[in-house]
Amino acid sequence: MAFESLTERLQGVFKNLRGKKKLSEKDVQEVTKEIRLALLEADVALPVVKTFIKRVRERAIGHEIIDTLDPTQQIVKIVNEELTEILGSETAEIEKSPKIPTIIMMAGLQGAGKTTFAGKLANKLIKEGNARPMMIAADIYRPAAIDQLKTLGQQINVPVFDMGTDHSAVEIVANGLAQARENRNDYVLIDTAGRLQIDEKLMEELRDVKALAQPNEILLVIDSMIGQEAANVADEFNKQLDITGVVLTKIDGDTRGGAALSVREITGKPIKFTGTGEKITDIETFHPDRMSSRILGMGDLLTLIEKASQEYDAQKSAELAEKMRENTFDFNDFIDQLDQVQNMGPMEDLLKMIPGMANNPALKNFKVDEREIARKRAIVSSMTPQERENPDLLNPSRRRRIAAGSGNSFVDVNKFIKDFNQAKSMMQGVMSGDMDKMMRQMGVNPNAMPKNMPNLDGMDMSALEGMMGQGGMPDMSALGGAGMPDMSQMFGGGLKGKVGEFAMKQSMKRMANKMKKAKKKRK
Template sequence: MAFEGLSERLQSTIQQIKGKGKVTEADIKAMMREVRLALLEADVNFKVVKQFTQTVKERALGADVMESLTPGQQVIKIVQEELTHIMGDEQTKINMSQKPPTVVMMVGLQGAGKTTTAGKLALNMRKKHNKKPLLIAGDIYRPAAINQLKTVGKQIDIPVFSLGDQVSPVEIAKQGLQHAKEEHLDFVIIDTAGRLHIDGDLMEELSNIKELVNPDEIMLVVDAMTGQDAVNVAESFNDQLDITGVTLTKLDGDTRGGAALSIRAVTEKPIKFIGMSEKMDGLEPFHPERMASRILGMGDVMSLIEKAQGQIDEDKAKEMEQRMRKNEFSFNDFLTSMDQMQNMGGLETILGMFPGVNKKMLNNANFDERQIDYFKAIILSMTDEERDQPAIINPSRKKRIAKGSGRPLSEVNKLLKQFNEMKKMMKQFTGNKGKGKKGRKGNPFAGMNLPF
């Protein structure tokens, strides 16, 4: 995950001051020295680092902190607030036109993920805002760019407007916008050309498109993995086009995350979206306060709730609850639960959003996400009757299921054992409200040796 190194370093640093009953000026200076090094190593702009540490130090040395009953906690609160501040204080939503269609112009260098992000944004607008999007293929220079956008559009069932690669991008944008109006499509995304570097011809073309379509949003797409270069790119595009927002891609990769902590402070333009996975639904609104909480190991429960709401079918959830209460929970229900968990990013991603759960804890837990796929293969090798009534699975059936799934017999036995343990646990929680021997005291999962 992004910010991994920074997160571990900052959490380690603030842990030293967290429980202190008294905080001295020397403690604050030592902490700021560590914070400064952590931020610089994360490729945060040095001017931003200087301003950040100076502000935190000044606030931390104030009388309201030094004389507080919990000074350590107060200092952590200040660090969180200032981290949130440099990333933009609060979520900035996409600009919507009062008179449809809303027009978004996607700009950025080649390789930043602009075309894929255009598709992700279109899907996001349709699912979350009930919009009817149109993608316009305005990149006539990069080989296969038009076909790539058409492939993306087909994948998410969103129309793509194209005039091929022999018509000027300005004309394509003009006719595409007219097509959207005729078809009553209310959200237009123009995928423009990029270069390997910024040049005059590129900027002139983008300026001409901007002048013609008068976009509601000029969305700069930058690759978070390029670190400080991403900030330089954002500055250049902003100076020449006056961008309205930024989308950071590849924030789920092995990146130091400095771009997210620098772009807003340097350009004064908000980060509006972040790409958290390669999946088409892997585009998330950027919440500065939630990201600050994630970095400091305070969790991100709101994003977890939103993920759940987006992936879990409410009717199915209610039906499953009723089946649990009647002790009718089957392998089909178990399969549905595993699918939903994988759609939310897997158990490790989900647990990573809980307060107090850090990367080290997750590594020590030794999750094997492949085990979910193995279990799914075993369940899919069962007959409908076996999934509904696992009690009928005798030794000969187990052998057939093992052979059909390509998994060892020991794994089939392990799954059946854990499924029965889970059913017992559910019965205790739904039947006598958790007051049994595995009720409110202790860990109800203890001894289950869950592999996921």
């Protein structure tokens, strides 16, 4: 994620405040100095840094501790609120036209990702609003861009209007809009040309296209990896075209992330979307408050929940919950869940959206091994349909055949099946409400748990079941501590030891709190 280094630096700054009763002026000066350096290292534009630090200092100096917040929490709260303010405060939606079509024009330098983003946005509009978009290929200087847009259109079943490279961009857009109105397309996405740098010829063409199309939105697509230059690019395009919003692409890359903090403050125009990967589904609506939380290492549960709800089928999830309860979860279900989890994005990114996990030292070098996932798939693929549905059939001779067919060792196959069976039993304990059984499966002595934990046996588990059902199977990737079935390895992960122990403790704590609240509500 683009903000990892910034998150790490800020977390280090906040640690220096631990143990203090009140924020003195000297404390604030020292802390804001470190924050200033962290922001500059993250490629945030200097004018933005100055404004930000000034606001934080004004609010923090002499600030009394209120609402039981210690100085660390107080400064984090102030920094969080000011970051959210700089990022735009509120989520900015696409401005829809009162009459169809809504016209969205893409602009930006060459290589920023305009064409790919057009496809992603069209797909998002279809998935979230049952829209009927059309895309116009108006980049007449790069035939490859036209071909790329056509390929994306075929992939998501969206028509692409083009006239090749022998006509002007204005002519192509005029004819494309006429066809869109005739076909009653409710959105038109115009993919325009870019340059390696801003020049008058490019701007003149874009101004002509704007004058003809009268777009409802002019979205400036910026490559997050260009650092401080992003602010200059955004400023110039805004002066020339009066853009309505910004799109930050490649925000998942190895970049310092300062572009997001600079662009909004300098242009006054909202960031509307981010590109988070290469897949057609790797696009997120930009939420300033959520991004601020991510930067500060506070997680982003709302986005995680949204990702889950987009990828998980409600009916399938209900069926899966029933299978867990009845202990009939099989290898076909495992592969189906594996597909859905992978569709949500890299596991390491999903884990960092959980509050408290973003800057956990044990997660720093964690990365899911895609080769391990492929090995698990190969094992299941080497089973017969009957074996996938009934794991009890897997005797030693069958396991040897599966090992040979999947390119794994007999030991690897045995371990995978053992982990799978242990996980089934554990999940059945969760879904039945038998917490003692679940903890024993994880290698935890129920009698050694804190005495003030609520007794969950016999309690109404509907809230927990709903949580499991809506989200599919529990987050098994995080359950890999000592004495527990190594579910992380089933998914190709590597979360063991301290991370597994931490995740288990956090899960148990959250579960206990949830059950306490549910019990109070019923009373």
